[in-house]
Amino acid sequence: MKKYLPILKQTRLFSGVGEEDISAMLTCLDAKLRRYQNGEYVFHQGEAIHDIMVLVEGALHIQKDDYWGNSNIIRNIGVGEIFGEAYVAPDSGAALNNVIAVEDSGVIFFEAQKIITTCPSACRFHTAVVQNLFFALSEKNRKLVQKLGHMSKRSTREKLMSYLSEEASRQNSATFVIPFNRQQLADFLSVDRSAMSNELCKMRDDGLIRFAKSEFTLL
Numbered sequence: 001m002k003k004y005l006p007i008l009k010q011t012r013l014f015s016g017v018g019e020e021d022i023s024a025m026l027t028c029l030d031a032k033l034r035r036y037q038n039g040e041y042v043f044h045q046g047e048a049i050h051d052i053m054v055l056v057e058g059a060l061h062i063q064k065d066d067y068w069g070n071s072n073i074i075r076n077i078g079v080g081e082i083f084g085e086a087y088v089a090p091d092s093g094a095a096l097n098n099v100i101a102v103e104d105s106g107v108i109f110f111e112a113q114k115i116i117t118t119c120p121s122a123c124r125f126h127t128a129v130v131q132n133l134f135f136a137l138s139e140k141n142r143k144l145v146q147k148l149g150h151m152s153k154r155s156t157r158e159k160l161m162s163y164l165s166e167e168a169s170r171q172n173s174a175t176f177v178i179p180f181n182r183q184q185l186a187d188f189l190s191v192d193r194s195a196m197s198n199e200l201c202k203m204r205d206d207g208l209i210r211f212a213k214s215e216f217t218l219l
C-alpha cells in the first residue's frame with residue numbers, strides 16, 4: 001500500500017498531510033486495499049456503505065441502472081478521488097447507485113467511523129482529515145449542481161455544449177480529452193446515443209467543434 005502514498009497525499013481527504021503521517025494513519029483508519037477487474041462492481045445499489053473510499057488505480061463510474069438495464073452515469077471517478085462519503089451519517093441509508101470499474105482498478109477503503117471519530121492515539125493530523133472530508137462533500141455537491149445544469153438544457157446540442165464548455169474550462173484548454181466513450185457520454189447526459197452522435201456531426205459541420213474519439217476541440 002505504501003506505493004500509493006504519493007496518490008493519497010494528493011487527495012482532498014489528506015490535503016496538507018505528509019506521506020509519513022499518512023502512512024502512520026493507515027492502521028489507525030483501518031485502511032484496506034481491494035482490487036477490481038474491468039466490469040466488476042465495487043458495490044451495488046441497496047448495499048450498506050460503512051467506508052470512505054479512494055481510487056488509487058484505474059477508473060470507476062457511479063451509475064444508476066433501471067429494471068430494463070438502461071444506465072445513467074452519475075459521475076466518473078478518477079485516480080485520487082474519494083467516494084462513499086455521502087453515506088457517512090448513520091441514517092443515510094443504503095447506496096442509491098452502483099459503482100463499477102471501467103478499467104482494472106485499485107480502491108483503498110477507510111472505515112468511516114474511524115475517520116470522523118478521534119482515535120485513542122490522537123493522530124496528529126486527524127482533525128485536518130475530518131475538515132478535509134467536509135470540504136470534499138462541499139466539492140461533490142458543486143459537481144452535482146454542475147451536472148444538473150447540463151441536464152436542465154432543453155436540446156441535445158445545448159447539453160453537449162454545456163458539458164464540453166465546462167470541460168474546456170476545467171482543463172484550461174480548447175483541446176481536451178473527456179473520460180467517456182460515446183455510449184457513456186450519452187448515458188451521462190441522459191440522451192439517446194444515435195441522436196447525440198448525429199448532433200456531434202452537425203456541430204462539427206457547423207464549425208463549432210472537432211473531435212476524434214474522446215478528444216474534442218472547441219472552435
